[in-house]
Amino acid sequence: MFIGEFTHALDAKGRVSIPSKFRESLGDLFYITKGLDNCLFVFPEEEWKLFEEKLKALPMTNKNARAFVRLFFSGASECELDKQGRILIPQTLREHAAIEREAVIIGTGTRIEIWSQDGWNGYIDPENIDYDEIAEHMAELGI
Numbered sequence: 001m002f003i004g005e006f007t008h009a010l011d012a013k014g015r016v017s018i019p020s021k022f023r024e025s026l027g028d029l030f031y032i033t034k035g036l037d038n039c040l041f042v043f044p045e046e047e048w049k050l051f052e053e054k055l056k057a058l059p060m061t062n063k064n065a066r067a068f069v070r071l072f073f074s075g076a077s078e079c080e081l082d083k084q085g086r087i088l089i090p091q092t093l094r095e096h097a098a099i100e101r102e103a104v105i106i107g108t109g110t111r112i113e114i115w116s117q118d119g120w121n122g123y124i125d126p127e128n129i130d131y132d133e134i135a136e137h138m139a140e141l142g143i
Helices: 020-026 045-056 063-074 091-097 117-124 131-140
Strands: 005-009 015-017 030-034 040-044 077-079 086-088 102-107 112-116
Touching (some): 005 015, 020 040, 030 045, 030 091, 040 091, 045 063, 091 112, 102 117, 112 117
Antiparallel strands (some): 005 102, 030 040, 030 077, 040 112, 102 112
8 A cells, every 4th residue: 555745856858756654555567647636646557457457348428438547548658666776757758747857756545645745735735625525525435
């Protein structure tokens, strides 16, 4: 399970260190792709395969389903950690998430999200998010 929040700088080649507590759970091969809310999603191989099966089951005749599948598969890239525990974030994905210098790496249970520092700070700013409203909607989902 991925939990926690960490900030790491990108190097000149676009590599970022993955927190050591996440490395083992990621495994040898994992996937990075465009995420929602202008972040990146990082899936361990097993979670990627589960997600991939769900995406493949969506009807091709549905315009929203096609758009959703395109978003995730077009930006996807297989990744491995280098000997220093870093990954190379492809340029197109760095642009998608507006990551330039600092990356915020958060655990969200079954996956990791990578955000730009500004993007994450804006997302969690109490002026931009109504936690009470979110809690009410979670009740509708049975949480």
